[in-house]
Amino acid sequence: MARPVPAKLVRLMNTDTQYLHEVAASDYEHGWVADLVSDTIPKGLDEDVIRLIASKKRDPDWMLENRLRAFRYWKSLEAADQRPDWAHLTIPDIDFQSISYYSAPGNKPKYESLDEVDPEVLATFERLGIPLQEQKLLAGVAVDAVIDSVSVATSFKDELAEHGIIFCSFSEAVEKHPALVRKYMGSVVPYTDNFYAALNTAVFSDGSFCYIPPGVRCPMELSTYFRINEAGTGQFERTLIVADKGSYVSYLEGCTAPMRDDNQLHAAVVEIIAHEDAEVKYSTIQNWYPGDQAGTGGVFNFVTKRGICQGDRAKISWTQLETGSSITWKYPSVILKGDDTKGEFYSVAFTKAKQQADTGTKMLHLGRNTASTIISKGISAGRSNNSYRGLVRINKNADNARNFSQCDSMLLGDRCGAHTFPYLETSNPTAQVEHEATTSKVGEDQIFYCKQRGISEQDAIKLIVSGFCQEILAQLPMEFAVEARKLLAIELEGSVG
């Protein structure tokens, strides 16, 4: 299936969405900054906090009930000390009572102009090729750029609406499309799925919602930028994508966070439903603040991403470039329920300094003639640890299921770790499961060859590592791929030589 030409890129600024809406709805000339500054609820988590979040979000009753059910379940896990501990990660004891679970966006550091922003942050944005207006937004500069972005988003919104596509914030979807949200929310990732999914369901603040009607190929890439705001707050967004029969959508997700000394918690949930003949391509560039060289600060990234190929011949493809976060715990998965469905996972995970990543996928083959492909490239530098963890399960009735997995790890330095933990569970005699993994360092002969052509050792390593990731980056939509390459080059710069 040919990809649509990404002629336009729609960017919905999340968690700034609500911020944008407030700005758009209010008469922004009236000193709104002061109002927003005070809108962070006190730290701590109990049923009252859940009710407070719900009231701030103007949740309908069913949503509040949903939050409370999830919260009670989460509390029972917390009480029984059932935080997931199986990953190859050293996770500090997170005090869930010391986090503020609601912070109105806009409550981020305010600067009068870009001159006040850390030049290093700006330099990074510059190299990433993020447009100036977005730079300002990401850096937390309170300027009209925000309004511009709203108009950008809304102008495309009209075009999307012509195709019957719904693309809006999660809050807006709850308000305007409650039937769709009720039908699909939690259908792929129920709140009982895991500790962090339960927490997210209880406290999520916003996120995005996307519905592509039957037979519609979304004419542009849909994009969401997430960022974490205030110190001491958590970020809990939800994304729900429903691709109806025969539809197609390519969805991009970018993440950044400002530098902070303390750790911030990010626990998101992404659910994708692909009906008969539908195809969803989900691409992520995760660049949350990774902490400094000493491992201070950085985002704890605990994310549950899962899609279901509900109808026959549906296809879900995950592509990710993970360079940020001090801890990444993330396994974008596909439930291959319909017959002849396909699941793909393409990943580059780069860790440096004291970052830890345990990431991979789950491919659950339920239908007949289902196929999954996993290609994972891990690069470890500094004192980081980088693990691939992936499950391929071929159920009893999944006749003629096929899986191919290739997991390659590269080590840059002798104080880091690269690990591979695949789980291959086969319960059907007609299944064909193949897994290969390699771990090595950059080839000496390759470096020598490059150097003989006048290329410095640093540049040689950058070339070779980028080549190592090329297969994955090629899966990203055009604009994102450019951004991804630049990001990777920046990350490598500080880690080699």
Next chain:
Amino acid sequence: MARGTRQDDVEARFIEAHHRLFGPGLNGEPGFLHNLRQKAIGRFGSMGFPSKKDEAWKYTSLRGILRTPLAVAPDCTAPPPSVRAIHGLDAHIGVFVNGRLHAGLSVLASLPAGVTIAGLGDAPPALVAAHLARQADFRGHAFVALNTAFLSDGAFVHVPDGTVLDKPVHLIHVISGRAPTLAQPRTLVIAGTGAQVNLIDTISADLAAPSLVNSVTEVFVAAGARVARFEVQDPAAHVSLVTALSAYQLQDSHFQNNSFTFGGQVVRNNIAMLPDAAGCETLLHGLFIARGRAHVDNHTLVDHAKPDCYSAENYRGILDDRATGVFNGKVLVRQDAQRINAYQSNKSIVLSNTARMFAKPELEIYADDVKCSHGATTGQLDAEALFYLRARGLTMPQARTLMLQAFARDIVDKVPIEPLRSVLDERIAAILAR
């Protein structure tokens, strides 16, 4: 670890049995062994048996057999059953009946001077003290702790420095019991500097009731020594088997283990290799054929702690009926263990839609100048090849058997002892023809 009362009962039975057999007030034991047993039972008590919540036991449960009240370490008073040597094999044979060397059944006449095959009780105490319970970690593994807690005798093999044994050593553990039994064979092998030995390890069990065999084998491979071990596991379908094999290797040594599993109810092999010096070579080969309701689980760990070593692992499995296979192979390369070359391959063939295979090949790497890889495949016989054979006039069952034999042969061919290879070929042919 949170454990239910029921599980605690299971452990309590063994702790009580230990108290009865080895409790305070019993004299006549060497202090070393007594202390070891006390430490081991203590560890066993605090660890308890693993459950499916333990990552390493995710796919394998021994609850069934452990819930059965098992008679611990019975003394074999009945006359030993007939012991089958390998046809056509000229070997030094040590027969151990319930852990004790049976001189009458053993064939040790031509053993070269300096080489010892004996019961642990008759072995040089200094060697035993230096190596026993040093290789197999009873502190971290409940089944090793249980074996160690009841340790009173076992097989001992010592090949001194520079000695090359032309003939293989065949250790036969004879186990018998009428009631449900827990048998716990123990083996200690010491190969001195530059020594060479081929070791065949088999169990000859006559167990009338559902039973558990929990064996521990420790191998010390000194610098430049070469040890190749061949283990054939073929217990009855009502007998479960848990084994631990731990090998410790010094500079430029070679250790090779070949395990063949054809029978048993639940079989769990825990293999831990520690090449603890540069220049070591470690090879692990395994073949299992699981049918009926058999559950065969191979767990291997190659712990590369030192640089410039090579390890290769090759496991194959054939699963039919309602059988379950597990392969969990881990290659660990520790920091500064540079220039490690480690390779691992696991291939399985699933023949029925009620059989299952769980493969978990793992790499955990902390050094950068390494070449490590693993590959795992699960699938069926190549349809094209089957068609080719049938086009040459073979029936479907003939073609299938032929191809399965070829699949198994890759592992069998690694056995350099011809009479053993013939026995394996025959056994495999017989199983596959069924």
Next chain:
Amino acid sequence: MTPILQINSLKASVNGMPILKGVDLTVNTGELHAIMGPNGSGKSTLAAVLAGREDYEVDAGSILYQGADLLEMEVDERAREGLFLAFQYPVELPGVSMMNFLKTAVNSVREHRGLRPLGAAALLRLAREKAALIHLDSRLKKRSVNEGFSGGEKKRNEIFQLAMLEPRLAILDETDSGLDIDALRNVADGVNGLRTNDRAFVVITHYQRLLDYIIPDFVHVMYDGCIVMSGGKELALELEARGYDWISENGVPA
């Protein structure tokens, strides 16, 4: 005539085993020297030492390159100073596109020479021009460096890079090995097209065959780590006629 390369009494070893046992060689700009010799005579070791491979230990002697001490220079510095080695076994760089690789290399060299970096369009134009010179299949430029190339394609790619990087001294290490006659002609055409008055070549080969197409100014014969015979192009023909045994039987200096 300016000497570009002066090798004096060079001795080198690998893993403690002496390979080069006193090599003397002077190459002037504009010259093409062929070094012939049987397997194991030290030809490729000489190329490796010149390029700066780390596992080759220089035990004695000196190498002056454009008047400077070559042995003091890093591998990439030598390359940027215009020393090019066409590898006997070109290395594959999976995922690294030819154009990205060339861009990095060409601009590293240009920067060193104080030239402005070439933009994508200019580089592409240059690549097209040079590729035509050595009959390189233009599709190869779209692939990853040497990945999945045939033996002949790899060797032609080496000459293509030579053309792109415009070195002062090019060393061809058995570039003819494994080539069929057509590929050999292509490679030779490429080299001949690149011969200029300010560039020198050292062509290392086992067979005389290549020298039918690339006419050398000088031929040297290496044997057991030393250059034992030097002469004009006719020496190659004599070697071809008599075989390397001729050297071991005659005139090997002690």
